[in-house]
Amino acid sequence: MPSQINDQILKDAAAIYTNNAQSYTLALGIEFLGTHYRGWQRQKEVISIQEMLENAISSVANEPVEVVAAGRTDASVHAGNMVAHFVTQAYRPTYNWLRGINSLLPDDIAVRWICPMPADFHARFKAIARRYRYVILNQPTRPAILNHQVTHIHDPLDLAAMQEATAMIEGSHDFSSFRAAACQSNQPVRTVSHARLFAHGAFIVMDIQANGFLHHMVRNIMGTLIAIGKHELVPTDFLQILAKKDRTVAPPTASGDGLYFINAYYPDKFQSLLPDAPLTPLWLNLPE
Structure with missing residues (x-):
């Protein structure tokens, strides 16, 4: 969404605020490398993505702010467009929000866009779908530049069996x-x-979208697919594991290094107001 449109909506929101409105809602798209964090959710004694964002946004807003995300990523998991929202009484032009917040964030977290939304928007509870990509680098030698940004599997994988x-x-x-x-x-x-x-x-890339995901669901699915790709299991074993409804019968959880939260989707009344952000990771250069 062009910044001038954002600014006009912000001005409208500010006008409502001056007419005794208590607050207004801003959505934002967040990109981060999760390598050095213990996941999205704020926790005691460890740093999280949520904590870093809340500290930065609260400083720009000059008031305490709580940030709610569409999903909760695990330790070491990344995001290209994590949709989140916060509620504030502070008015700032879009440019000021973006520059101010990003200037206070570490290099591995960035806000890609920010957009005023209706008061009933909620990044988590209004989401109707979430989308992830899991990236395996399947080659004999480990990567250097993409270290911790892909899951490296040195054994040749049987792609057809995994598919x-x-x-x-x-x-x-x-x-x-x-x-x-x-x-x-x-x-x-x-x-x-x-x-x-x-x-x-x-x-080897998995692109998966669902109405919601269980804790470790994508990584556990990938752990089983990797075992199939290594011929430790056969493809029909996947259906048998699924039918047993028992975590103990499935292979170990795949690394978080290759997992990216790439988007969340909402009903049309909200989706039409959100920017159409390119899907990530951008370095893969994949078609949408």
Whole structure:
């Protein structure tokens, strides 16, 4: 969304505020490398993405601010366009928000865009879908430049076998076999709208979208697909593991290094107001 449009909406919001409105809502898109953080959620005694953002935004707003994200990434997991929101009484032009917040963030966290939203927008509870990409670098030698930004597998992987298993993921399923023991969700059924696994040069990429994800769900699915790619399992084992609804029957969790939260989607009344951000990681140079 062009900045002048953002600024006009902000001015309108400011006008409402001066007419006794208590606050207004801003959505933002966040890019981060999760390598040095213990995930999104604020925690005691360890640094998190949420804490770093809240500190920066609160400083620019000159008031305490809570940032709510569309998802909660794990330690070492990255994001290219994590949609989040905060509520504030402070008016700032879009340019001032972006420059001010980014000047206070570390180099591995950046706000890509910021956009005023209706008061009933909620980045987490209004999201109807979330999308991830998982990137494997499948080559004999480890990477240097992409260290901790991909999952390196030195053994040759059988892409066709992995794709055969991937075809079983789409639809509504009980994903208990791919759910972490610490998962706090009150039910394990999720609807996967697409799951695509493909080769891109030396990379193997999973692009997966669902109405929601369980704790470690994507990484646990990838752990099983990697085992299939190494011929430790056969593709039909995936369906059997899924049917057992038991985490102990599935292979270990894949590394968080290759996982990227790339977008969240909302009903049209909200989605039409959000910028159409390019999908990440940009260095893959993938079509949308």
